[in-house]
Amino acid sequence: DAKTTQPNSMESNEEEPVHLPCNHSTISGTDYIHWYRQLPSQGPEYVIHGLTSNVNNRMASLAIAEDRKSSTLILHRATLRDAAVYYCILRDVAPGSARQLTFGSGTQLTVLP
Amino acid sequence: DTGVSQDPRHKITKRGQNVTFRCDPISEHNRLYWYRQTLGQGPEFLTYFQNEAQLEKSRLLSDRFSAERPKGSFSTLEIQRTEQGDSAMYLCASSQGTGQETQYFGPGTRLLVL
Numbered sequence: 001d002a003k004t005t006q007p008n009s010m011e012s013n014e015e016e017p018v019h020l021p022c023n024h025s026t027i028s029g030t031d032y033i034h035w036y037r038q039l040p041s042q043g044p045e046y047v048i049h050g051l052t053s054n055v056n057n058r059m060a061s062l063a064i065a066e067d068r069k070s071s072t073l074i075l076h077r078a079t080l081r082d083a084a085v086y087y088c089i090l091r092d093v094a095p096g097s098a099r100q101l102t103f104g105s106g107t108q109l110t111v112l113p
Numbered sequence: 114d115t116g117v118s119q120d121p122r123h124k125i126t127k128r129g130q131n132v133t134f135r136c137d138p139i140s141e142h143n144r145l146y147w148y149r150q151t152l153g154q155g156p157e158f159l160t161y162f163q164n165e166a167q168l169e170k171s172r173l174l175s176d177r178f179s180a181e182r183p184k185g186s187f188s189t190l191e192i193q194r195t196e197q198g199d200s201a202m203y204l205c206a207s208s209q210g211t212g213q214e215t216q217y218f219g220p221g222t223r224l225l226v227l
Contacts, residue, residue, distance in 0.1 A: 042221075101156075103148075
């Protein structure tokens, strides 16, 4: 599986935007970029995914570099409830590829009031 | 609440005992996954089912671990002769098996082996 690299931790102030980076220099053409987050004492939850174009949903935006070797998850206004571990995951959709998610250690986001 | 439930939420057992966990996925989801998560680490894949067929098992799944999904609905994960190293959070997830296959995770079962 192609590997992702994320900072171990980041801090943000409440109601300010947060940009969470992810490097994936060995990404293949059939890898989608997925983001999940895990709030304290809960299972991971899906946030967003994309292939080449930037994506927006009600939770966040995903900005993907033109060469696809990096991406950034953007939370437009962080709230205290956004404090979580954020995982950047590559999912290969080529036939025969693994179905499971391969998690790294993620980025622990702390939101300060 | 994602619609995936797990039971029990917490389990304390003594080394050498057997334990069984249950996962109830979202009803229309045909894929079901088990992951294990230790403190400070991301979840690690254990095994997955498509309907009742167990299609893949991780090398992490030793002979002491067995999983079933007898009717393609709920699943059980059994650990025999538990060891202290089995202490972890056991997570279940389900997906529709189509498109990008967003996985929906349950709250997990936290196992402590004394």
